[in-house]
């Protein structure tokens with residue numbers, strides 16, 4: 079039986095702006111996306127028949143609501159393939175954290191099945207299929223550093239912003255992405271990301287300027303309701319982070335550090351009170 083193993087990296091948002099609410103209910107976004115080394119590992123194995131999922135995580139569904147099932151289903155239907163598949167998800171990315179854990183697993187399955195079933199689809203074709211599963215899936219297929227517009231699907235690759243030291247802190251709060259968007263008062267946002275500046279700083283590779291310019295308009299909703307997130311940001315800054323921001327709709331907070339000793343001290347300190355604290359880097 080054939081088997082393939084694919085890395086599924088998490089993402090952070092170096093910036094996130096919500097421009098408007100569209101008539102179809104989706105939001106028009108402008109975000110800078112960055113992949114990090116933190117990853118799930120997806121093993122896809124051919125079987126005689128059926129579709130099954132297993133995982134080391136008790137926090138994700140193993141039924142048809144798992145995004146890897148949606149990815150398999152869309153590919154099997156589109157290409158009329160009737161082979162059995164078993165998927166094992168080694169889950170390392172905090173679940174429901176704003177790190178696109180489900181989307182990146184789905185992206186890995188699309189890439190894996192493309193290879194396993196010898197479909198020879200180009201990256202842009204896989205990204206079009208990915209959009210049917212979720213708005214973040216096309217970016218997860220592309221990876222690296224990217225500007226995302228539309229609902230997240232209009233992507234422009236940016237100069238790589240790799241090898242920056244990142245500390246992730248997730249207090250395990252239950253945040254609903256839908257609630258965060260519903261509670262966002264667009265007309266009240268005053269402090270927006272300056273995307274043009276961010277693009278310039280990324281092009282220059284200036285870590286300090288990027289870190290100082292980072293902004294996420296959803297912080298206004300999630301942090302207001304969960305002040306502990308602001309405490310984490312303050313701790314990161316007081317331990318020497320160049321900048322600290324919430325990723326996606328939260329609750330994960332990350333910090334960019336220039337000094338690995340500062341990062342290690344901050345990690346040690348946060349570990350006592352925060353559920354998940356991980357050091358990683360941009361890729």
Ligand code: ATP
Pocket residue numbers: 137138139143144145146167172173174175176177178179180181183184214255326327328
């Ligand atoms: P986003 O940033 O795209 O909103 P997220 O990182 O906040 O996503 P996920 O980790 O993708 O959140 O989890 C969101 C929900 O999706 C979870 O509550 C979980 O039940 C469901 N889910 C379905 N499939 C997966 C998967 N493979 N990995 C993680 N969560 C999954």
